[in-house]
Amino acid sequence: MSSEVVLEADRVWVRFGAFSAVQGVSLQLRGGDLLGLIGPNGAGKTTLLRALAGLQPTTLGVVHILGEALVPGVSAARARIGFTPDTPPMYEELTVRQFLRFIGKGYEIPPREAEERIGFWLEKVWLTEKVDVKIKDLSRGMRQRVGIARTLMPNPVVVLLDEPSAGLDPAGRVQFRELLVNLREQGKVLIVSSHILLDMAEYCTHIGIMSKGKLVRVGTVNEISQMGDGTRRRYTLVLARPFAGIDLTLADLGPITDVRLDTTKLTFEYGSSMDEAAELLAKLIERKVPVAAFTAEAPGLEEAYLRADVAQVD
Amino acid sequence: MPLFPPENAIGWAQFALRGGWRKTIPLLIGYAAVIGIAIMLSVQFNPKYKGDVCLGWTTALLAIQSALLVIYGCSRLTAGIRQDTTSRLMESHRLMPTPPAHAVAGYIMGGTTQGIMLALVTFIIGAFTAAGASISFERWAMANVVVFTFAVFLWCIAVFAGFLPKGAGGIIWFIVAIPIFGQGGAMGILPGLTVLLSPMIGPSVFQFRANFAVPWTYAAALTAQAFFGGICFIGAMRKYQRVDAPGLGVILGLALLLGWAGVSWVGIRQWEEFRPGWLRMHMDMNVQITASIIIAMLIAIAPVSAAAMETIRWRRHVALHDPAPLRRPLPWGIVILFATMLVIAISSAPQVRPHRQNEAVLRTAMVVVASLSAIYFLCRWCYRAISTARFALGLWIFFTWIVPMMIDGLRYAFSADREVEPLSWISGCGPIGAMVSIWNDDMRQSNAGIVVQVCIAAVPLALDWMTRPRRALPAPPLGAAAQAA
Numbered sequence: 001m002s003s004e005v006v007l008e009a010d011r012v013w014v015r016f017g018a019f020s021a022v023q024g025v026s027l028q029l030r031g032g033d034l035l036g037l038i039g040p041n042g043a044g045k046t047t048l049l050r051a052l053a054g055l056q057p058t059t060l061g062v063v064h065i066l067g068e069a070l071v072p073g074v075s076a077a078r079a080r081i082g083f084t085p086d087t088p089p090m091y092e093e094l095t096v097r098q099f100l101r102f103i104g105k106g107y108e109i110p111p112r113e114a115e116e117r118i119g120f121w122l123e124k125v126w127l128t129e130k131v132d133v134k135i136k137d138l139s140r141g142m143r144q145r146v147g148i149a150r151t152l153m154p155n156p157v158v159v160l161l162d163e164p165s166a167g168l169d170p171a172g173r174v175q176f177r178e179l180l181v182n183l184r185e186q187g188k189v190l191i192v193s194s195h196i197l198l199d200m201a202e203y204c205t206h207i208g209i210m211s212k213g214k215l216v217r218v219g220t221v222n223e224i225s226q227m228g229d230g231t232r233r234r235y236t237l238v239l240a241r242p243f244a245g246i247d248l249t250l251a252d253l254g255p256i257t258d259v260r261l262d263t264t265k266l267t268f269e270y271g272s273s274m275d276e277a278a279e280l281l282a283k284l285i286e287r288k289v290p291v292a293a294f295t296a297e298a299p300g301l302e303e304a305y306l307r308a309d310v311a312q313v314d
Numbered sequence: 315m316p317l318f319p320p321e322n323a324i325g326w327a328q329f330a331l332r333g334g335w336r337k338t339i340p341l342l343i344g345y346a347a348v349i350g351i352a353i354m355l356s357v358q359f360n361p362k363y364k365g366d367v368c369l370g371w372t373t374a375l376l377a378i379q380s381a382l383l384v385i386y387g388c389s390r391l392t393a394g395i396r397q398d399t400t401s402r403l404m405e406s407h408r409l410m411p412t413p414p415a416h417a418v419a420g421y422i423m424g425g426t427t428q429g430i431m432l433a434l435v436t437f438i439i440g441a442f443t444a445a446g447a448s449i450s451f452e453r454w455a456m457a458n459v460v461v462f463t464f465a466v467f468l469w470c471i472a473v474f475a476g477f478l479p480k481g482a483g484g485i486i487w488f489i490v491a492i493p494i495f496g497q498g499g500a501m502g503i504l505p506g507l508t509v510l511l512s513p514m515i516g517p518s519v520f521q522f523r524a525n526f527a528v529p530w531t532y533a534a535a536l537t538a539q540a541f542f543g544g545i546c547f548i549g550a551m552r553k554y555q556r557v558d559a560p561g562l563g564v565i566l567g568l569a570l571l572l573g574w575a576g577v578s579w580v581g582i583r584q585w586e587e588f589r590p591g592w593l594r595m596h597m598d599m600n601v602q603i604t605a606s607i608i609i610a611m612l613i614a615i616a617p618v619s620a621a622a623m624e625t626i627r628w629r630r631h632v633a634l635h636d637p638a639p640l641r642r643p644l645p646w647g648i649v650i651l652f653a654t655m656l657v658i659a660i661s662s663a664p665q666v667r668p669h670r671q672n673e674a675v676l677r678t679a680m681v682v683v684a685s686l687s688a689i690y691f692l693c694r695w696c697y698r699a700i701s702t703a704r705f706a707l708g709l710w711i712f713f714t715w716i717v718p719m720m721i722d723g724l725r726y727a728f729s730a731d732r733e734v735e736p737l738s739w740i741s742g743c744g745p746i747g748a749m750v751s752i753w754n755d756d757m758r759q760s761n762a763g764i765v766v767q768v769c770i771a772a773v774p775l776a777l778d779w780m781t782r783p784r785r786a787l788p789a790p791p792l793g794a795a796a797q798a799a
Contacts, residue, residue, distance in 0.1 A: 010637045011637055013634075018699070053409065055405045060631065062636075079411035082409070083405075083409060089401045089406055091403065093331050094327070094330060102326065102330070103410075105320075106407065106410035106412060150406070
């Protein structure tokens with residue numbers, strides 16, 4: 001991991017009239033950092049990504065790429081940024097090859113090298129056989145992949161991806177995760193916004209939680225996962241058969257909170273130490289609760305996200 | 315990135331989207347075949363009048379040339395830009411290291427390539443028909459050059475309009491349609507427009523039989539077209555660079571006003587040189603001055619509102635201690651002073667000084683300063699709360715510029731006695747009516763109106779003063795990430 005700051009945002013504000021979509025976000029990312037942005041719909045993730053890409057004019061604040069301020073109209077720093085929106089814009093009437101050739105020309109990549117890169121990236125996003133198909137004839141997932149190829153073809157230093165795996169099938173998502181890890185290892189800075197927290201825990205180095213335009217939490221995946229007081233954790237209890245009055249039984253056993261019951265499966269919060277877990281299990285068996293499985297969940301992103309008490313936007 | 319396709323990516327894509335060479339070559343062959351066959355058949359059926367038939371075709375081909383370059387070219391251009399804007403491809407382009415000038419040139423070149431190719435075929439066919447009609451090749455080529463330069467001028471306007479809200483393309487229709495539908499009336503009262511259009515409508519390039527020598531007015535018109543085209547090109551570059559930038563900032567807006575004042579001045583002073591031969595009606599110079607000044611005032615809104623926007627943005631950045639501070643904008647007084655000077659410069663055009671000119675100029679200056687100041691403070695008040703002042707401006711102009719004229723119009727229409735003056739002091743309460751009174755040598759009637767206009771101008775000033783921020787805000791705290799770091 002490089003120590004040089006590649007992307008720096010200093011007090012970035014984006015306002016639309018009286019509404020502040022992004023409020024004073026500051027962050028610093030170094031080569032090899034992969035920041036996952038999570039937050040409810042309307043939290044400002046997309047606007048922040050667009051502001052970091054220099055596409056959304058900021059009301060206040062400045063973004064630096066390798067120390068160079070991202071000023072509208074000055075293209076040198078922008079060329080180092082790759083940005084894929086949730087629905088990548090493309091020329092529908094062009095074939096995949098024509099579109100990527102256009103990108104090559106736009107980034108002044110010599111034609112021979114452009115052809116090599118087109119072949120390389122189409123292979124990486126599993127679209128080699130669709131090279132001469134018109135973009136309008138591609139499925140949503142395939143377009144998403146072309147969008148990713150478009151972003152990566154000019155070899156950007158900073159890669160910003162907004163909901164990149166939304167249109168991908170399960171196999172595509174696995175391959176996409178590998179691609180992200182690969183890019184991270186190349187020393188690029190990546191910011192990915194997504195709602196699939198399980199995936200993000202696997203490939204991100206850092207997580208940022210956004211709410212109402214603010215970056216309310218940011219840290220490494222471990223730091224974020226273990227955020228909270230650490231005295232409680234979530235347990236899953238699977239019953240062999242439905243047990244009448246299970247909620248009342250649990251209420252008798254001590255400070256159990258946030259109980260969620262689904263016929264034979266329960267989740268709840270209780271003390272986090274192993275002794276407390278053992279004591280609870282013993283009490284359940286003593287009260288003849290038909291326990292088929294009892295699991296203490298490891299602290300995860302989902303848990304941390306719920307604990308962050310992020311307000312949903314109506 | 316080079317300026318021209320195929321190396322210019324945007325130009326290449328715009329051409330490729332219309333089918334590229336694969337569609338263009340068959341189109342050219344088909345077009346040449348249809349026109350060629352039609353010409354041959356008409357000559358075949360009228361062998362006695364071969365010269366006349368060829369002359370007719372030469373004129374028709376020049377008209378087709380104009381339609382191809384102007385109508386087809388402009389519509390392709392605007393559509394291409396709008397499509398890229400709505401599909402957000404423009405944002406993808408903005409990430410490329412493409413200089414704005416190259417991007418705008420790419421849109422122009424790529425969007426019009428098919429039209430240019432068709433025009434080239436028309437030019438070649440026309441060279442043969444011109445020869446058949448005993449028209450020299452130079453004459454045919456010159457006519458094409460005039461049409462082509464006019465088309466380039468309109469393309470620059472079209473490319474700028476493409477970046478503006480829908481409906482801005484109407485500027486082109488204003489320029490093209492006015493001479494057609496206005497039957498010379500609008501051109502007669504706006505000599506500046508006549509100067510711009512003179513190569514197409516004056517001693518016309520379409521009259522092949524007439525003895526024709528290139529007049530000096532062509533050079534003046536081409537210079538004016540290049541100036542206005544250049545402003546629009548730079549405006550398009552600004553909009554390409556930054557979506558929230560005003561198309562014409564203060565400097566470009568003042569440059570546009572300078573251009574209008576310049577063409578109006580030349581047009582009024584040399585009216586007989588620029589006047590189209592077919593425009594027989596007598597034009598009162600005072601009417602020309604009045605109309606040109608009113609259009610100039612409308613143009614002056616661009617730099618004045620841009621000055622208001624820049625001031626508000628700058629103050630906001632200063633108040634919030636922005637880490638990326640903006641450049642200090644030009645003081646509003648200077649902008650209004652320059653704009654007023656340019657507007658009243660039009661009145662100095664006549665070779666013979668109108669009666670009581672100094673008094674008229676002084677009153678005109680008062681009206682212009684009051685109107686533009688009101689607009690400046692109205693815009694500033696709007697930009698403080700919202701990102702656009704368009705709606706407020708529209709209402710303001712309607713109520714303060716047009717309503718006084720409407721009231722007088724109604725008063726006149728409903729008066730039983732037709733001896734009532736159509737314009738009274740009520741019209742003078744708005745800039746349009748005041749200008750008509752002042753330049754109609756009816757100064758007395760503008761007195762009360764000017765006082766009322768100054769009072770009206772105080773309203774936005776008071777609104778702006780009452781809503782101004784009272785003190786600077788403290789610097790916002792660093793974001794969570796920086797704190798964590």
